[in-house]
Structure formats: C-alpha cells, structure tokens
Amino acid sequence: MKSIFRLLFFVIGLSLVNAQEIATTDATTPDGVGFKSKNEFYIFGDAVVIGNNILSKDDKKAFNVLQVNNDDTKMRYVDIDRDPTTFSSSQAALKLPSDFKKIVYAGLYWSATYAYEKGSRKQQKGNYVYKGSGARSKIVNQIKFSLPNQEYQDITGEVIYDGLGSPTHLINSPYVCYADVTKLLKEAEVKSGAYTVANIKATQGYLSGGSAGGWMMYVVYQSPTDNPKYISTYHGFALVNKEEPLDITFENFKSVEKGDVKTSVVVSVLEGDSDLRGDEFAIIKQRDGSFQSLSNGARFQQNFFNSSITNNSIKNRDRLPNSENTFGFDIAKLDIPNYNNTIINNSTSETTLRLKTEADRFYLYFTAFQTEIEQTYFDDIIQDNNPNASVTAYVSPEIVRAQPESDPSYNTKEKRKAYKYTKRSLNSKAFKYLKNKKSAAIAGIEGGYYVISGVFSESLRADKWTTKLIENGLDANAFINPKNNWNYIYLLRSDTAEEAFELTEELKTNYRYRDTWVLKANLD
Known part of the structure; x- marks a missing residue:
C-alpha cells in the first residue's frame, strides 16, 4: 500500500x-x-x-x-x-x-x-x-x-x-x-x-x-x-x-x-x-x-x-x-x-x-x-494575509531580520553596508496589495488600518516597548488580540490605507523601526 x-x-x-x-x-x-x-x-x-x-x-x-x-x-x-x-x-x-x-x-x-x-x-x-x-x-x-x-x-x-x-x-x-x-x-x-x-x-x-x-x-x-x-x-x-x-x-x-x-x-x-x-x-x-x-x-x-x-x-x-x-x-x-x-x-x-x-x-x-522562501511570501504569512493560512495565525514577538542589529548588512560574507531603506510610493505594488488584501477579523477593536510596531506575548515586554516609543516622540497605543492574547503595539489607526502606508514607509527608513507593518482589520 x-x-x-x-x-x-x-x-x-x-x-x-x-x-x-x-x-x-x-x-x-x-x-x-x-x-x-x-x-x-x-x-x-x-x-x-x-x-x-x-x-x-x-x-x-x-x-x-x-x-x-x-x-x-x-x-x-x-x-x-x-x-x-x-x-x-x-x-x-x-x-x-x-x-x-x-x-x-x-x-x-x-x-x-x-x-x-x-x-x-x-x-x-x-x-x-x-x-x-x-x-x-x-x-x-x-x-x-x-x-x-x-x-x-x-x-x-x-x-x-x-x-x-x-x-x-x-x-x-x-x-x-x-x-x-x-x-x-x-x-x-x-x-x-x-x-x-x-x-x-x-x-x-x-x-x-x-x-x-x-x-x-x-x-x-x-x-x-x-x-x-x-x-x-x-x-x-x-x-x-x-x-x-x-x-x-x-x-x-x-x-x-x-x-x-x-x-x-x-x-x-x-x-x-x-x-x-x-x-x-x-x-x-x-x-x-x-x-x-x-x-x-x-x-x-x-x-x-x-x-x-x-x-x-x-x-x-x-x-x-x-x-x-x-x-x-x-x-x-x-x-x-x-x-x-x-x-x-x-x-x-x-x-x-x-x-x-x-x-x-x-x-x-x-x-x-x-x-x-520568497520575501513577499514571508510578508504575506506574517501579515496574516495568505488565503490558505489558518485563522489561528500568530505573529512572533521577537524578530530577527537578515542583518544583525549591532552591525547591519544584507550579506555577512560581503563588506558591511549601512542600513538604507527606499520608501515605496502609493503607486507601488505593495500599496495596491494592501488596498486589495483581505481584512483580518479581530474582536474588540475599531475597523481601520493599524500601523503595527511590534507584537508581544508578554505584557511586561509590550509595556517596555511602548514606553520606549513614547520616549522617542511617537504616539504608541496597544490592543490585545483575543485569538492569541498577544499585545499589538500600534502607532496609528487610520480610516485610509494611504495615511497608514505613508507613515509606515517613513518609519521604515529608520533601522530601529524597520519591521513596522500595516494591519488591515475589521473592514470586510
């Protein structure tokens, strides 16, 4: 058999x-x-x-x-x-x-x-x-x-x-x-x-x-x-x-x-x-x-x-x-x-x-x-947008990117490069993707586009990150996703994809906020 x-x-x-x-x-x-x-x-x-x-x-x-x-x-x-x-x-x-x-x-x-x-x-x-x-x-x-x-x-x-x-x-x-x-x-x-x-x-x-x-x-x-x-x-x-x-x-x-x-x-x-x-x-x-x-x-x-x-x-x-x-x-x-x-x-x-x-x-x-795997596929997974994904998708509270924080580079075998991010415009595929993607269903929060700065399983770590963002002059707030009881730290809730996308792209030019992303919630 x-x-x-x-x-x-x-x-x-x-x-x-x-x-x-x-x-x-x-x-x-x-x-x-x-x-x-x-x-x-x-x-x-x-x-x-x-x-x-x-x-x-x-x-x-x-x-x-x-x-x-x-x-x-x-x-x-x-x-x-x-x-x-x-x-x-x-x-x-x-x-x-x-x-x-x-x-x-x-x-x-x-x-x-x-x-x-x-x-x-x-x-x-x-x-x-x-x-x-x-x-x-x-x-x-x-x-x-x-x-x-x-x-x-x-x-x-x-x-x-x-x-x-x-x-x-x-x-x-x-x-x-x-x-x-x-x-x-x-x-x-x-x-x-x-x-x-x-x-x-x-x-x-x-x-x-x-x-x-x-x-x-x-x-x-x-x-x-x-x-x-x-x-x-x-x-x-x-x-x-x-x-x-x-x-x-x-x-x-x-x-x-x-x-x-x-x-x-x-x-x-x-x-x-x-x-x-x-x-x-x-x-x-x-x-x-x-x-x-x-x-x-x-x-x-x-x-x-x-x-x-x-x-x-x-x-x-x-x-x-x-x-x-x-x-x-x-x-x-x-x-x-x-x-x-x-x-x-x-x-x-x-x-x-x-x-x-x-x-x-x-x-x-x-x-x-x-x-x-392809970076865009990876992004789809972490942003809970893959149509084949389980509704129990989680985002990890700890992120390791391709470059170490203390000495950023895109290829550790090559000469070290300073972090540089090129902002994407409203005409980019990334923005069109955001506009057309399926909205996540999250109970207890207002519908809109959320600029997410971090996701944490522990409240203490979420509080520390929120305090740090506020000390750096950012307007940080949080909500708890009842699906997983994790803390989502966001810097903006907007009714428009344009406003959320532009703020995210601006933040990502700073290496400290390179992992910022947009969550589209309760809009379908």
Missing part, C-alpha cells in the same frame, strides 16, 4: 510556529503509526541536528568496520559516562554559530528495537535460531538527559509508537519516543557543547534482523540569513520495505523567485544496515516529475541508509563514541544538489521525497525539510 503523508499548514509565525499537532492520521496500524506534522517555521535562521547510537560491539570504543551488520554482531549498550546510575549513554556535540540569536525549538527523539533484554542464537541445520531472555520493560519513554556542563535530568517523553505486541513487529518490537526540550536549551547558560542521553532501552546480544538504537536532537535557531526560510518537521513510525515506496509531500512554502533555490532535508531511520544495499532516498524533479536519487560522498544511491551519522558528505565524528558504523541507526542532513534549479524550481510551493528499498526493511521516524 502506497503511503503519502502531507504536511498540513496549521499555525503560522514570523519566527516560530507553535507546536500544535495536526495528525494526517491518528490510527496505529500493524506497520507503524500515522505521521504528525509537528511544527512549521517561517524564520530568519537555520536548523542543526545531532545524535548518536546506543548499541555497539564495545561499550566505549568507536567501531569503524563498515562491512559488518548488527545482525551478526553481539550487541551491547554503549555507556561512556562511568555513572553507576546509567546502563546506557552516548554523547554528541552541538555547535551553534557565533551570530545565533536564540533557540527557537529543540526536539529530542530516541528509538530502538526492544523485543527482550538479551538475546542469544545458535545454528541449526544451516539456520540461526534466536532465543530471548529477560522480560521487556513496558516503560521506554523515561531517560536521562544532560546539557553542557550540567548534571543529568530525568526526561519523560511521549511514546510515538511501540511495536510490542504488533504482529508485524513481533520479532524486534521497535519503538520511538519524543520530548520537547526547548525550555531546557533556552534556559541553559551554555548551549554549544556536549549533550549526553542515557538509559535508552534496547535488546542486547542477538536479535533476528539485528538490534539497533540511538537518539537525535533537532534544533531550530534564529540567526541573520540572506533570505527567510521555511522549516517543517514531522514524526511518526513507518515501515519501509520492498513492497512499495513511501512518499512524503511538503507544502506551505514558496521558494525564491530568482536565483538558486537552496534546500536541505534531515532524515533519521532505524535499521539501515551498513553492508546491505538496495535502499534509496529520492526527491521529485519539478521539471519532468521523475525522481532523482540522492547521494553524496558519505551516502550512495543504492545504499543511502548505511548506519552512519552525516552532515552532507562528512561523517559527524564530534561524538563519543564516534563510530563510523552506528549499527543500524542513521541520521542524515544533506543539501539537495539543485544545480540550475533542475529539481526545485523558482516559486515552487510543493515537493515530494521518496524512500524505498529492494533489500532489508527499515523504519522512518523523523524527517525535516527546509528551503529559502
């Missing part, structure tokens, strides 16, 4: 979309569980992924022999911390750029095959017979997690899927769990550095099909970028076998209208063996509808999922242990090789990824997609 999961647009934000969940399907099937769109971001920023395996041949030493599969290896827990309270532990380093502004989101996942505590095997008449010992714990969602320079914290996650008792997964009983650790990273004094995850449960010894396990953390952060980005993540648990491919379609974006379309994906799977070939990861080519198999120096077209943790063509060795062979646990981040925009065109609003195998099966539990 061919599976197609569409990421549905649900909540919009200037820099962060709240992590509400819209399930494409809620049903747990014998093969897994329906995927959920976890969150979508429209942001000036980027994302990074780290992680490590928790089963290997040795508990502390790196294992670098690639021609060995977990099927034929007596697996044991990796345990690098020498802490008597942990039975498994591994580590990976997070590196954030020097110009990053803030953590926006951090999602932690762990997954493993776990049919019983330990397994053994013996050969009978040319075949292996497997035997398990030790009752499997039903609690797989409780682990320990440490941030750089911190002690362990107990984490209880959400069980996305547990194959215990499933007819399809009776032999190896895979599971996947998730925890939102955004608050922990936001509050940490040190964010870049070594992260350790401990006490992930899995089957040691031998397991039919091989035992595998590991963890990954996906982090979205704000930072100066040339163009805004669309970043979307979702999770679930899907069996990929040789019956039919698995297709995943991403929507709700519009790539840049001119120039190169820069796109990347992250995918993590369980049971992608190093020495078993035949699995592929592909993306649709917009120009002819065919699928282009993806590959790079670390992953090959006919063996994409090869028991490794990679960032483009480089194996991520900033881990402990830093094994090249991660025994059936894969994390891959790769840029799409979009030469001459042959795969993703300008102004594209949809793309499809395809996973398939002709050999061993594997399990997909996480993927993420990001691409640079």
Whole structure:
C-alpha cells in the first residue's frame, strides 16, 4: 500500500510556529503509526541536528568496520559516562554559530528495537535460531538527559509508537519516543557543547534482523540569513520495505523567485544496515516529475541508509563514541544538489521525497525539510494575509531580520553596508496589495488600518516597548488580540490605507523601526 503523508499548514509565525499537532492520521496500524506534522517555521535562521547510537560491539570504543551488520554482531549498550546510575549513554556535540540569536525549538527523539533484554542464537541445520531472555520493560519513554556542563535530568517523553505486541513487529518490537526540550536549551547558560542521553532501552546480544538504537536532537535557531526560510518537521513510525515506496509531500512554502533555490532535508531511520544495499532516498524533479536519487560522498544511491551519522558528505565524528558504523541507526542532513534549479524550481510551493528499498526493511521516524522562501511570501504569512493560512495565525514577538542589529548588512560574507531603506510610493505594488488584501477579523477593536510596531506575548515586554516609543516622540497605543492574547503595539489607526502606508514607509527608513507593518482589520 502506497503511503503519502502531507504536511498540513496549521499555525503560522514570523519566527516560530507553535507546536500544535495536526495528525494526517491518528490510527496505529500493524506497520507503524500515522505521521504528525509537528511544527512549521517561517524564520530568519537555520536548523542543526545531532545524535548518536546506543548499541555497539564495545561499550566505549568507536567501531569503524563498515562491512559488518548488527545482525551478526553481539550487541551491547554503549555507556561512556562511568555513572553507576546509567546502563546506557552516548554523547554528541552541538555547535551553534557565533551570530545565533536564540533557540527557537529543540526536539529530542530516541528509538530502538526492544523485543527482550538479551538475546542469544545458535545454528541449526544451516539456520540461526534466536532465543530471548529477560522480560521487556513496558516503560521506554523515561531517560536521562544532560546539557553542557550540567548534571543529568530525568526526561519523560511521549511514546510515538511501540511495536510490542504488533504482529508485524513481533520479532524486534521497535519503538520511538519524543520530548520537547526547548525550555531546557533556552534556559541553559551554555548551549554549544556536549549533550549526553542515557538509559535508552534496547535488546542486547542477538536479535533476528539485528538490534539497533540511538537518539537525535533537532534544533531550530534564529540567526541573520540572506533570505527567510521555511522549516517543517514531522514524526511518526513507518515501515519501509520492498513492497512499495513511501512518499512524503511538503507544502506551505514558496521558494525564491530568482536565483538558486537552496534546500536541505534531515532524515533519521532505524535499521539501515551498513553492508546491505538496495535502499534509496529520492526527491521529485519539478521539471519532468521523475525522481532523482540522492547521494553524496558519505551516502550512495543504492545504499543511502548505511548506519552512519552525516552532515552532507562528512561523517559527524564530534561524538563519543564516534563510530563510523552506528549499527543500524542513521541520521542524515544533506543539501539537495539543485544545480540550475533542475529539481526545485523558482516559486515552487510543493515537493515530494521518496524512500524505498529492494533489500532489508527499515523504519522512518523523523524527517525535516527546509528551503529559502520568497520575501513577499514571508510578508504575506506574517501579515496574516495568505488565503490558505489558518485563522489561528500568530505573529512572533521577537524578530530577527537578515542583518544583525549591532552591525547591519544584507550579506555577512560581503563588506558591511549601512542600513538604507527606499520608501515605496502609493503607486507601488505593495500599496495596491494592501488596498486589495483581505481584512483580518479581530474582536474588540475599531475597523481601520493599524500601523503595527511590534507584537508581544508578554505584557511586561509590550509595556517596555511602548514606553520606549513614547520616549522617542511617537504616539504608541496597544490592543490585545483575543485569538492569541498577544499585545499589538500600534502607532496609528487610520480610516485610509494611504495615511497608514505613508507613515509606515517613513518609519521604515529608520533601522530601529524597520519591521513596522500595516494591519488591515475589521473592514470586510
């Protein structure tokens, strides 16, 4: 049965979309569980992924022999911390750029095959017979997690899927769990550095099909970028076998209208063996509808999922242990090789990824997609004017533009430029767009055109910004949008679009007020 999961647009934000969940399907099937769109971001920023395996041949030493599969290896827990309270532990380093502004989101996942505590095997008449010992714990969602320079914290996650008792997964009983650790990273004094995850449960010894396990953390952060980005993540648990491919379609974006379309994906799977070939990861080519198999120096077209943790063509060795062979646990981040925009065109609003195998099966539990988007599309989103947008659209209280406040520039790789804004006239497309756009419905305020200077989720911060505007000689007022209880600070309410537009354009010539925009409310 061919599976197609569409990421549905649900909540919009200037820099962060709240992590509400819209399930494409809620049903747990014998093969897994329906995927959920976890969150979508429209942001000036980027994302990074780290992680490590928790089963290997040795508990502390790196294992670098690639021609060995977990099927034929007596697996044991990796345990690098020498802490008597942990039975498994591994580590990976997070590196954030020097110009990053803030953590926006951090999602932690762990997954493993776990049919019983330990397994053994013996050969009978040319075949292996497997035997398990030790009752499997039903609690797989409780682990320990440490941030750089911190002690362990107990984490209880959400069980996305547990194959215990499933007819399809009776032999190896895979599971996947998730925890939102955004608050922990936001509050940490040190964010870049070594992260350790401990006490992930899995089957040691031998397991039919091989035992595998590991963890990954996906982090979205704000930072100066040339163009805004669309970043979307979702999770679930899907069996990929040789019956039919698995297709995943991403929507709700519009790539840049001119120039190169820069796109990347992250995918993590369980049971992608190093020495078993035949699995592929592909993306649709917009120009002819065919699928282009993806590959790079670390992953090959006919063996994409090869028991490794990679960032483009480089194996991520900033881990402990830093094994090249991660025994059936894969994390891959790769840029799409979009030469001459042959795969993703300008102004594209949809793309499809395809996973398939002709050999061993594997399990997909996480993927993420990001691409640079058109500035005007970004503006449509943040001004709540996209006709496809949800009525629950939010505007983030914190804005990071393409240039840092202390040293503005439009391209950090070029010579620094002073901020300069060219005002648009009443004959511009921007003004015509304002006149024709759909009016937002906001209860409790008078209809008109509002010149918005800032939107805040916290009243204290809204009061501080209002006071600052007044001290600078501006007539600042505020209203609360009952849809989200956020504070909208405005400098003018006008009956005419002309007056509001001209004031906005004048304010935007000052770098301090570069994010000013016009809200059209209660006029339809």
